[in-house]
Amino acid sequence: MSVLELRNIVKAFGSNVVLRGVDLAVDEHRVVALIGGSGSGKSTLLRCASLLETVDDGQVLLDGEDVTDPRVDADRVRRRMGVVFQAYNLFPHLSVLDNVTLAPTAVHGRPRAEAVEEARGLLARIGLADKAAEYPDRLSGGQQQRVAIVRALAVRPRVLLLDEVTSALDPELVGEVLALVREVAGQGMTIVMATHEMGFARQVADTVAFLDGGVLLESGPPAQVLGEPEHPRTRQFLARVIDAGRL
Amino acid sequence: MALRRRRRARPVLSTVLPGGALPPPSALELERRAWRTRRARRSTLVALASTLLFAVVAYLAVTRSPGWPRVQATFFSPSAALDALPEIAEGLLVNLQVLVVGGLLVLLVGLGTAALRTLRGPAWAPLRILATVYVDLFRGIPLIIVLYLVGFGFPALGLQGVPTSPFVLGTAAIVLVYSAYVAEVFRAGIESVHPSQRAAARSLGLTHRQTMRIVVLPQALRTVTPALLNDFVALQKDVGLISVLGAIDAVRSAQIQVGQTFNFTPYVVAGLLFVLLAVPSARLADAVTARARRRQQSGSLL
Numbered sequence: 001m002s003v004l005e006l007r008n009i010v011k012a013f014g015s016n017v018v019l020r021g022v023d024l025a026v027d028e029h030r031v032v033a034l035i036g037g038s039g040s041g042k043s044t045l046l047r048c049a050s051l052l053e054t055v056d057d058g059q060v061l062l063d064g065e066d067v068t069d070p071r072v073d074a075d076r077v078r079r080r081m082g083v084v085f086q087a088y089n090l091f092p093h094l095s096v097l098d099n100v101t102l103a104p105t106a107v108h109g110r111p112r113a114e115a116v117e118e119a120r121g122l123l124a125r126i127g128l129a130d131k132a133a134e135y136p137d138r139l140s141g142g143q144q145q146r147v148a149i150v151r152a153l154a155v156r157p158r159v160l161l162l163d164e165v166t167s168a169l170d171p172e173l174v175g176e177v178l179a180l181v182r183e184v185a186g187q188g189m190t191i192v193m194a195t196h197e198m199g200f201a202r203q204v205a206d207t208v209a210f211l212d213g214g215v216l217l218e219s220g221p222p223a224q225v226l227g228e229p230e231h232p233r234t235r236q237f238l239a240r241v242i243d244a245g246r247l
Numbered sequence: 248m249a250l251r252r253r254r255r256a257r258p259v260l261s262t263v264l265p266g267g268a269l270p271p272p273s274a275l276e277l278e279r280r281a282w283r284t285r286r287a288r289r290s291t292l293v294a295l296a297s298t299l300l301f302a303v304v305a306y307l308a309v310t311r312s313p314g315w316p317r318v319q320a321t322f323f324s325p326s327a328a329l330d331a332l333p334e335i336a337e338g339l340l341v342n343l344q345v346l347v348v349g350g351l352l353v354l355l356v357g358l359g360t361a362a363l364r365t366l367r368g369p370a371w372a373p374l375r376i377l378a379t380v381y382v383d384l385f386r387g388i389p390l391i392i393v394l395y396l397v398g399f400g401f402p403a404l405g406l407q408g409v410p411t412s413p414f415v416l417g418t419a420a421i422v423l424v425y426s427a428y429v430a431e432v433f434r435a436g437i438e439s440v441h442p443s444q445r446a447a448a449r450s451l452g453l454t455h456r457q458t459m460r461i462v463v464l465p466q467a468l469r470t471v472t473p474a475l476l477n478d479f480v481a482l483q484k485d486v487g488l489i490s491v492l493g494a495i496d497a498v499r500s501a502q503i504q505v506g507q508t509f510n511f512t513p514y515v516v517a518g519l520l521f522v523l524l525a526v527p528s529a530r531l532a533d534a535v536t537a538r539a540r541r542r543q544q545s546g547s548l549l
């Protein structure tokens with residue numbers, strides 16, 4: 001059984017139909033890279049999956065449970081997912097440590113001492129132990145995103161949803177964030193990531209899925225989708241990306 | 248919950264080298280510092296001199312005008328001021344009580360109203376509409392009319408248990424009007440928090456209420472503190488309006504004395520006392536605003 005399964009997801013904003021029936025199954029310990037042009041709906045799909053948006057049709061299944069059922073408590077479902085956005089993830093009025101311990105204590109009701117200890121361990125692993133007492137605006141963009149990832153991991157989610165976590169960063173900071181994602185993937189976390197970093201997708205993802213015109217036009221192993229794409233639209237998109245120097 | 252609230256470290260003025268100690272300042276830097284000190288001293292002197300000159304000119308212009316002796320006797324009589332001061336000061340205590348009680352109530356009611364207005368979903372519609380109507384209504388009516396309506400209307404109902412003290416009714420009227428303003432200030436603050444912050448909080452599994460309490464409100468409060476302090480300064484003088492209901496506050500005490508002596512100096516005394524009350528809050532508001540601006544310029548997300 002897949003950890004996360006999207007079935008026929010439909011989402012429109014007014015008359016703008018962004019997703020027209022997207023199917024995607026993500027098995028345990030797998031990494032799926034979601035690619036597609038700007039405005040193709042990658043963020044929308046991830047927001048639907050994390051129940052931050054209400055789908056207009058279709059289902060999201062988490063460990064086989066239909067979590068789009070209105071009788072399901074969305075707050076409880078979100079506790080089982082970790083989400084990191086492009087920017088504005090950390091709470092600027094809380095220290096780095098409090099950012100990381102917030103969900104474990106306030107949402108999961110774990111004792112503060114225990115949460116602090118675990119948070120310090122996580123921060124140490126990303127080399128930011130000495131920043132625990134700092135406030136987010138004293139950190140570089142790359143450090144902030146790494147803290148955001150660690151914060152999402154602190155609740156031990158079943159699946160990690162990453163939405164272009166490096167696209168707001170200066171190029172020299174991208175590497176440190178991707179290295180952390182790679183490490184987390186290596187430890188067996190199930191991940192769905194929207195990304196423009198094709199090189200990274202090729203190395204880390206098990207599956208690359210190309211979103212275009214509101215549907216998943218093509219998905220498969222990176223070598224296939226990025227190397228020998230079947231669909232002309234995929235080839236066009238990749239050609240544009242290569243022109244932009246992203247591959 | 249034991250989240251530590253943000254406390255700012257002092258801004259680091261000079262960069263400390265990786266090696267540790269700051270290198271001794273160069274001759275150039277020493278010369279620059281000396282020049283800045285000299286310039287600061289000169290600016291202070293210029294400011295003092297021009298202020299003094301202005302004061303002297305204004306003083307001479309006023310005191311040499313033909314009507315001055317009469318104005319001085321009726322408005323600025325030192326002996327009348329001394330006579331009036333004790334009772335006016337006592338009355339000011341009443342205003343201060345209204346200020347403290349009213350100020351706290353305004354914060355609570357304003358925040359509650361703002362929170363009601365941000366609720367989404369059809370079940371909350373009645374409360375949301377009620378809050379909106381309340382804000383529109385009481386932001387529109389002049390405070391003095393609310394004072395009359397509440398202060399004279401309620402007792403006229405003759406209901407059991409309705410307080411008739413002008414102190415209570417005056418405070419209620421002020422709270423009604425100011426809470427409407429403050430609710431709008433809070434709402435603007437809540438809406439100024441970046442929507443991603445809410446999404447980030449919800450995606451961590453926080454409920455709507457936890458998100459408001461732990462993530463949105465603390466950030467909103469920080470943004471609106473300057474505006475709130477300005478409203479507080481306005482409230483400080485408007486508490487003097489409860490005198491129209493007959494509460495013996497500073498203004499009413501002054502009025503009584505004016506009526507007895509036909510000298511207007513007590514009004515001036517009461518006015519000065521209100522100004523003295525307002526100055527510290529006004530300076531505090533300025534300082535907080537400046538601090539907020541500095542923070543906005545230095546701190547950024549990503």
Ligand SMILES: Nc1ncnc2c1ncn2[C@@H]1O[C@H](COP(=O)(O)OP(=O)(O)OP(=O)(O)O)[C@@H](O)[C@H]1O
Pocket residue numbers: 013016018036037038039040041042043044045164
């Ligand atoms: N809250 C919203 N209200 C209205 N329209 C929206 C909203 N969010 C997204 N859209 C629209 O949905 C479409 C898809 O947006 P989305 O952010 O999902 O694209 P994306 O693939 O993530 O693009 P990018 O690579 O630029 O991040 C766009 O046309 C956008 O205008």
Ligand SMILES: [Mg+2]
Pocket residue numbers: 042043044163164
């Ligand atoms: Mg996006």
